[in-house]
Amino acid sequence: MVEPILTIVVPCYNEEDVLPETMYQLSECLNLLEEEKLISIQSKILFVDDGSKDKTWPIIYKESLNNTKIHGLKLARNVGHQNALLAGLIAAKNTSDCVVSIDADLQDDVNIIREFIVKFNEGFDIVYGVRGKRDTDQLLKRTTAEAFYKLMQKMGVSLIYNHADFRLMSKRALKELERFEEVNLFLRGIVPLIGFPSTSIYYDRKERLAGETKYPLKKMLAFAFEGITSFSVTPIRIVLLVGFLSFFTSLLFGTYFIALKFIGETETGWTSLITSIWLIGGLQLIAIGLIGEYIGKIYKESKRRPKYIVEIDTYSVTQKLYKDK
Numbered sequence: 001m002v003e004p005i006l007t008i009v010v011p012c013y014n015e016e017d018v019l020p021e022t023m024y025q026l027s028e029c030l031n032l033l034e035e036e037k038l039i040s041i042q043s044k045i046l047f048v049d050d051g052s053k054d055k056t057w058p059i060i061y062k063e064s065l066n067n068t069k070i071h072g073l074k075l076a077r078n079v080g081h082q083n084a085l086l087a088g089l090i091a092a093k094n095t096s097d098c099v100v101s102i103d104a105d106l107q108d109d110v111n112i113i114r115e116f117i118v119k120f121n122e123g124f125d126i127v128y129g130v131r132g133k134r135d136t137d138q139l140l141k142r143t144t145a146e147a148f149y150k151l152m153q154k155m156g157v158s159l160i161y162n163h164a165d166f167r168l169m170s171k172r173a174l175k176e177l178e179r180f181e182e183v184n185l186f187l188r189g190i191v192p193l194i195g196f197p198s199t200s201i202y203y204d205r206k207e208r209l210a211g212e213t214k215y216p217l218k219k220m221l222a223f224a225f226e227g228i229t230s231f232s233v234t235p236i237r238i239v240l241l242v243g244f245l246s247f248f249t250s251l252l253f254g255t256y257f258i259a260l261k262f263i264g265e266t267e268t269g270w271t272s273l274i275t276s277i278w279l280i281g282g283l284q285l286i287a288i289g290l291i292g293e294y295i296g297k298i299y300k301e302s303k304r305r306p307k308y309i310v311e312i313d314t315y316s317v318t319q320k321l322y323k324d325k
């Protein structure tokens with residue numbers, strides 16, 4: 001068997017404190033895997049500098065001159081974790097058989113990469129790293145993250161529970177990923193949509209080795225909102241539903257209020273006022289919900305997601321064999 005070429009992609013934003021240790025640990029990991037003949041000696045580590053303001057890039061650049069295994073990709077400005085990661089994945093795609101993405105802060109267990117490769121060699125295209133325990137994360141982060149995964153599931157988005165962006169992807173999975181043209185990238189939601197054979201490996205998440213989290217609560221909430229609105233039109237549907245509810249209640253109550261008026265038990269003017277408020281309110285919400293439905297359709301179209309993904313193509317294989325003869 002020929003050993004696969006692995007590239008480890010690491011997005012970094014202001015990570016000068018932890019970077020030297022990350023470089024050391026990942027290089028060690030790569031060496032071990034090469035010695036074990038699990039991966040090719042052409043394997044590499046690609047650090048993506050996401051427009052850092054500290055010494056992140058100089059550290060990467062200097063190391064890349066000393067160490068042939070280490071490469072750097074400098075982004076022109078800060079584009080956020082997801083986009084930085086994508087830049088790395090796309091850059092690594094053509095020269096690798098598989099790519100592992102991992103955060104720079106060593107919260108994810110580098111030793112698990114070996115298990116990723118074993119699974120890849122068994123034929124899996126995507127291997128998800130799933131956090132078994134999250135004791136090391138703060139309570140607030142843990143509970144909000146949990147609520148997020150549950151909410152996403154309720155909204156009909158298939159997320160791998162407790163999986164962040166620590167995963168392995170094969171070359172062909174990356175090629176398909178590239179076809180998802182949406183602007184607001186939410187990799188955790190998109191990767192499962194590819195649908196190639198996948199599996200999960202469980203590990204314990206550690207504490208950030210150094211530096212601070214770049215995702216404080218405010219950014220996490222923004223990220224969650226982005227995730228939901230990028231994958232689901234359920235929020236708009238809820239508006240429509242509330243509209244219908246309000247409308248039908250207004251019909252019921254309206255009849256009741258009018259009946260009351262004829263019995264003569266209400267203040268003057270109250271009946272017409274309250275009935276029209278409910279009626280108009282309901283109608284307005286229905287209208288907004290309907291407009292929302294159409295906007296939802298435009299929104300789905302504008303994402304230009306690929307309509308299908310080919311996994312096995314016996315046709316071109318036979319064509320190729322035919323040509324090779």
Ligand code: UDP
Nearest residue numbers: 011012013050080081084103104213214215
């Ligand atoms: N990161 C990035 N660009 C950003 C913010 C973060 O490339 O704008 C990187 C960061 O350097 C780290 C990873 O994304 O490698 C995850 O960030 P962090 O560890 O701060 O998030 P947390 O694990 O706390 O959710």
Ligand code: MG
Nearest residue numbers: 103105107208
């Ligand atoms: Mg982290």
